[in-house]
Amino acid sequence: MAKPVILSVDDDPEVLQAVSRDLRRQYGDRFRVIRADSGAAALDTVQQLKLRNEPISLFVVDQRMPHMSGVEFLEQAITIFPDAKRALLTAYADTDAAIRAINSARIDYYLLKPWDPPEERLYPVLDDLLDDWQATSSPPFEGIRVVGNRWSPLSHQVKDFLARNQVPYQWLDMELAPEAPALVAYAETDGQRSLPLVLFPDGTRLVQPSNLDIAAKIGLQTQAERPFYDLVIVGGGPSGLAAAVYGASEGLTTVMIEREAPGGQAGSSSRIENYLGFPVGLSGADLARRAVTQARRFGVEILTPQEVRGVRLQDSYRIVSLSDGSELSCHALLVATGVSYRKLDVPGMEALTGAGVYYGAAMTEAIACKGEDVYIVGGANSAGQAAMHFSKYARRVVMLLRGTSLTASMSQYLIDQIASVENIQVCPECSVVEARGNGHLESIVIANAATGTKEAVAAKSLFIFIGATPRTDWLDGLVERDKQGFILTGPDLLRDHPDRDRPHGWTLERSPFLLETNVPGIFAAGDVRFGSVKRVASGVGEGAIAVQFIHRYLSKV
Incomplete structure (x- = not known):
């Protein structure tokens, strides 16, 4: 200090x-x-x-x-x-x-x-x-401070990036923190129009920074140290992290590329209680932190925030293009990009995203919802974990389900926990059909399919945990996918062609390995793969298994 x-x-x-x-x-x-x-x-x-x-x-x-x-x-x-x-x-x-x-x-x-x-x-x-x-006197906070407005999408982006990368920070709301306006004045910025203001312990500051600006300041690695690797992993969720640990520990030069933060969607979970070996559960952030530490101990390079924009083939090499214009080549490529929450396409939703409407973000925004009513859209485990977390802060948590109950998509242990918490209300056959607000969310319109009615209710915070959308457009024209964008691997490559024993264009004498795509040397694991089980443990298992197939592939290259 x-x-x-x-x-x-x-x-x-x-x-x-x-x-x-x-x-x-x-x-x-x-x-x-x-x-x-x-x-x-x-x-x-x-x-x-x-x-x-x-x-x-x-x-x-x-x-x-x-x-x-x-x-x-x-x-x-x-x-x-x-x-x-x-x-x-x-x-x-x-x-x-x-x-x-x-x-x-x-x-x-x-x-x-x-x-x-x-x-x-x-x-x-x-x-x-x-x-x-x-x-x-009490010791002052010694880390990064973020001065902003609760309803600013850019402020939310900064908080979410720091939180997901497990960088401690102090949030100072311009409307609530007495010292916030003075700090903005001392920094000689353009007042509210310059928010968020990020203050660092060394006295430097960033105004309305991008994630890359913050990453450079806090020392995250965004560029690779070498041009070639045995294994390039795209995606830093449980599957990607597991593959990184196993690949590097078994002698493969390995780089993992993550566009947001290690841990993926699982890393933002407030509590995971059914992961083997942790009888009292652990947070997604804790799981991600442990895995990142383990991967780095074995020499894995982790590039974040960095994004892959495309991939091409050249002889036996797979060459990935990054968002900064650079390229990396490798013998084997593993796609483990997971899935993103599906956007809720109703009137008013897009304009209020980041200003009361959030996708995920339970860990980032929970404290700001203290004493308020919180609405959650979704009925899977991620929504249930969020509801349990919000119940510690919010006056009331309302879960809006399209289905008739939670049993179709949620683990029983979570269903039992939710039933035991008095301030969580489950509303089956309910959906949000409109979001309203001027500058930030003020109300939502809820449609009840059972009664055929619609009701507008006051709401400051709406959190969306629905569906699973893979981001695999960068593989267009090369890797086969289903209509939703999930990557086909192994036997699934022939599901629409029972008369074939090899995928179209496959030139090797052997059949594709279980987690191999239609392109030899390009593999997929975890939620991004067609037919995968959407659980953390299965993602970790697929990441580990993929490395064994990669070794078998490399032995023939």
Whole structure:
């Protein structure tokens, strides 16, 4: 933790040097002593310290300074650091002004110059002031701070990116956090139009940053270290992470490319309770963190946020094109991109996405929903896990299901948990048909298929956990997929051609391996694969099994 600051201010260079010397000699091991030669310079320093979230414990300020007196400085400085102690340095002729300043600037003590010897006339007073400050102060947050508006889609994007990459941050809402407007002013940005503002511990800041901007600042790897790999894995969910661990641990040079954050959709789950080996469950973020640590220990390169835009073949190599224009070549390619939540295509939904309407994001937005009614669309495990998580914060959680019950798509353990929570309400045969709001979500229209009625209800937060949409357009013209975009592998490549024993265009003497696509050396695992079981454990299993088939393929290359 950074040392708390003692700020000394005096326009006389000799006095300033003397007081700073005495302060460092007595307190330099516990406090950082900073000096300023004018009130204006000191105010600038105070603002910069506030932006870095470094606390000021004590002001030691000369009263008689040109342009801005010590009292005038303190009157402004205490609005920024109201808990800092204040000592005023005065000459004998200024004692009346110092006494009046006890009320106006709420100074804690005034000291007459000169203060020699400091052991008798300076340190005892300051020791008491610093002891009092330490007794009542709490350590400041030392990580990244995000100043924004709850209803800003870009603010939500920044929070979600940091949360999913497991980067600690402090959220400061412009409408709720008292210090937020001041931080925006100190950063000299364009007010509300410059939000979100991301403040870093080193004092630097980013205004309306992209995920790539933040990634570069926090040190995430976005570019590969080499042009060729034995194995390139596209997608960092459970399947991709498992393949990375097994591939690298068995000697394959491996790179994993993830467009958002390691963990995939599973990484945003608030609680996974049916994963083998964790009897009390674990969060998706914890599972992702463990897997990433394990993969990196074996030497896996993880590129994030980075996106694959296409793939082409050249002799025995598979060459992937990245969004930054670079290319990587490999012997074997594993597609493990998982699925995304399906968009809810009803009036008003698109315009309010990120401003009250969210896809997933239970871990990111839950605290902001404290004491409110939360509506969830979906009835699978991800929706159930979200409902349980929101129930800890929200006044009421309403689950809207198209079906007649949860049993068709949700694990029984979750159904039992939901039934036992009083503030979760399940509404079967209900769907959202419209979202309304000016700048942010204000209400939704719910249609009840059982009664044939529609009802508009007030709502600030709607979370959508429906369907599964694979993002596989980048494989067009090369890898065979079904009508929904799921990748066909192994025997499924012949499901529409029972008269064949090999896929169209297949040139090898052997048949495709179980998880191999119609292109030799390109494999698929996890939710993106046609016919896969949509569970974390099965995704991990497929990722591990895929590596065995990749070894068999590489042995013949």
